[in-house]
Amino acid sequence: MVPSGYTRVGEVGGHIRTVLLFAFFAFQAGVADPRIGSWTLVSAQSSMDPANKLSIMTVPDGSHVVMSGETRLDFTANTHGKQAPAPGNLGFNQIELHRISKKEVEVREKKDGAPVATVREKLSNDGMVLTSTTTSTGHTPVITVWTRSGGTKDPKDPFVGDWTQDMGKTRMQQGSVLKIDADGSGGVRFSGGYTYTAKFDGKSYDVKNSRNDTVALALVDPHTVDATFKRDNQVSQKDKWQVSADGSQMTLTSTATLETGQHITEKLVFKKQ
Incomplete structure (x- = not known):
């Protein structure tokens, strides 16, 4: 210019x-x-200033997820894979949570019933690092790495706790x-x-x-x-x-x-x- x-x-x-x-x-x-x-x-x-923070809490029959920083997210997902409303979030208003294994989940974001993005989250073997890969049509997959910063490490649900984004890790695939x-x-x-x-x-x-x-x-x-x-x-x-x-x-x-x-x-x- x-x-x-x-x-x-x-x-x-x-x-x-x-x-x-x-x-x-x-x-x-x-x-x-x-x-x-x-x-x-x-x-x-x-x-990023401030760095992203992620909090995952257990609620009856589901998980409550709150993320602040780059993108503000706040939703409750049913652990049985049923579609749940997620009002007030940028880009999507419905959510599905699917358990792939004890240390891996898939989150499907939808807008008025239409798929928007898929987020695959995987825990390290020691449960201290959470790697999230987001894919959506027409965009390069984005990889975000989180480190456990506090909260209860629940052996029944290893995703539960507070997480901080590691800015030194690769964001883009x-x-x-x-x-x-x-x-x-x-x-x-x-x-x-x-x-x-x-x-x-x-x-x-x-x-x-x-x-x-x-x-x-x-x-x-x-x-x-x-x-x-x-x-x-x-x-x-x-x-x-x-x-x-x-x-x-x-x-x-x-x-x-x-x-x-x-x-x-x-x-x-x-x-x-």
Whole structure:
């Protein structure tokens, strides 16, 4: 995205120098998007303030689950797999809980009877680590790792207790692939967990299969791309893509504001296929 103003960094002979001079020259010279190609995710880290907290309690014939942080969830699920109402939750209003084994459960989220997402939760052998994998149509599976932080460790129900999300663990499933192609008219076609086609002209372009509505791109230098996303006409996410000098590795640093108002920073590293 080309900013509407310039940042003054000094004056020489009465001429204003700007931090955008090199970026402008690079764009005029026809420098291509350094991201073009296919990439595979090799590592991911994220941080959030405050960190997510998860509490699971037993109730008659079910479990009461409360999660705060990135997404606020509060529902009671029947342990016999029967569908239960879950009002007030973002994205779903019905829930099903299925016991796969003593240390593994499957939660099915629905919206007015239609499947929305499936969450598979698995406990470590010592019952101190809970790994949750969320899958939904059109989105990259998300892996969240929780560590037991307190509460009663009930031998009859090892999921019961208080859990804290481990932000140092991978949130996104490793091995996911990005594909970025030139669109033939100075822009790019991006395909990953979401898709868009956009030019480097600072204008907003539609994003599909995303919680964001639009994206605007800026070619900062021959190795760096900035992407600004908006939701409901408000900036909701800023991404910086940096490609290594040899073109074999790409690092994405993303900062986003969630619907809850909380902020998340995520760093993903990709290698070229």
